[in-house]
Amino acid sequence: MIGGMNLQSGKITLPVLFLVPVLMFGFGYLMVPIYNVLCDITGLNGKTGAISISEASQLTVDEERLVKVEFTGSLNMYAPWQFAPEVPSMMVHPGKQYSTTYVATNKLAKPLVGQAVPSVSPGRAASYFNKTECFCFVQQSFEAKETRDMPLVFIVDPELPKDVDTVTLSYTFFDVTDKQIN
């Protein structure tokens, strides 16, 4: 029989019962790193991959295949920039390194710090879209009214699923002047 517990077991019950909420509060926070790891593995939410230049040079170029890479840029609310890709799209061979730029203009007469956040769609292409150099890796400081080209060097993995013929890379530009994170 499962039952038949008596009053003495109360000595264990209470501390355990109080421990559970404490641990579960911690678990809520633990979900943050778990989620980030899962996103890295699966490309969830279009988080892109980053590889070193030496790794990139070892990929074989697939001359047979052409993939269209589209670029978009948008501003998070109130971000006081002009922000757009230099070219709307490129035709690329998987395995070959390409570079392009995004152009940003600080519209205000005071210095600003911005952060670009990338996303790739379709989501399952995200982990095949690698960047060796990107303005999104670090925060971007702008002088008052400054206009700047921001470089992006990327390489599409030849393993990209065969049925994907268009990959869209989107950047959202955030104003992080108030909360700079190092």
Add this chain to the structure above:
Amino acid sequence: MNAAVAETDHHDHGPAPGLMRWVTTTNHKDIGTLYLWFSLIMFFIGGAMALVIRSELFQPGLQIVDPQFFNSMTTMHALVMIFGVVMPAFVGLANWMLPMMVGAPDMALPRMNNWSFWILPFGFGMMLSTLFMPGGAPASGWTLYPPLSLQGGMAFPFLIFSIHLLGISSIMGAINIVATIQNLRAPGMTFMKMPLFVWTWFITAYLLVAVMPVLAGAVTMLLTDKFFGTAFFTAGGGGDPVMYQHIFWFFGHPEVYILILPSFGVVSEIIPTFARKHLFGYSSMVYATASIAFLSFIVWAHHMFTVGMPLSGELFFMFATMLIAVPTGVKVFNWVATMWRGAMTFETPMLFAIGFVVMFSIGGFSGVMLALAPVDFQYHDTYFVVAHFHYVLVPGSIFAIMAAVYYWLPKWTGNMYDEKWGKIHFWVSTIFVNLLFFPMHFVGLAGMPRRIPDYAVQFADFNAIASIGAFGFGFAQLIFVYVVFKCLRGGEKATDQVWEGAHGLEWTLSSPPPYHTFTDQPIIK
């Protein structure tokens, strides 16, 4: 029995005189009563907010309130109804009934019991005070998704701290319930002899202890994101707003079972009484409840099929969700099988219980439809979802609470309630609740979005019908208040057993039971 009561009164202290009795009480019956009154008051506050929503939606166009206030109303209505009505009502029922059902003299931790109730009015005082603040009450929906929820006015920190208080209150209540059930059962009351209301609360309490802290964590992250420069959900700082939805619904899905499992317990007590048969499939009921509780932890992402999950994720959460229909189906089957060839009578508690089984099942069916990931893209954030969760919460949880009150009211007060007005309350409520929520299925399938104060004209007729249903249902609850007050003030005396077919320890006590019960443990054979 009267002699026994007199003797008990002679030996034990009765309630303290005056109003301080209610402030300082550690008596499970007093605290149960406090919870139930609190819940009833909040039911009318939350109901008034619902009527503001339905008044605005009576016609297309913007007539009565501005959109910001409309959004505040949907947000506050949900928070009040979930944390202020359904949860306190069930905790109140647990306080009243659990010790009497397991043969315990009181709850295991009476002082903490007092505290867990008295936190509630302060938590809600803080939450409702946001209605009068500059910038208005929170208007981001009760789910508080960032970044929208971070853009509110000064109401935001008040909301977060009130959620913390409500969480602390329900965690303490849940710990008390687990401790009572595990440790204070009378000799011979083994786990598999416990009444189902006790079983469902036992499992619910574990869910509460496990997930309320996760909500506390999620809202704390929102708070630090807004005021302390963290970036859990701020994309500009490396965070991800979608992650909030994962954390929130990891709490949120078990939470919806916290709102419904005790109802299953109530209905499983009432149907056998009025069918005059033992509950069909007792142990399968217990295992089904436990299965539902387990599954509730692995289905959360079905609330967010449209955020852009990988196909494998959509499939997993879809199938896991559909699996819940199996134990739920077992329960509905058992209730029907209990009634099968029973000597049924249809007193008010039984009417509400049968109404629960029928209308909860309607909500269950639309739930299975929503579980299907491919079609959910059509239903997501439409009135179809609103229809679904109101069917499981209003003619589901609320009807079960009503059934429980009618069922145990003669035991609590010693007087029979007015059966005629009880039945009128049931029929008026049932007719209007269907008038209110059934048309929402149609406008939802046709694409009417939720949480919007205006709508396209082709939805006008169904919305007008729903608004009429809302006012009918809302005012019908005044009948309930009338019946309760009338019963409190007198009426035909109830017997100890109250109902002919009632079985269980609480029915061996006098009606009303003495202030302290089971100071000598009963022995269950």
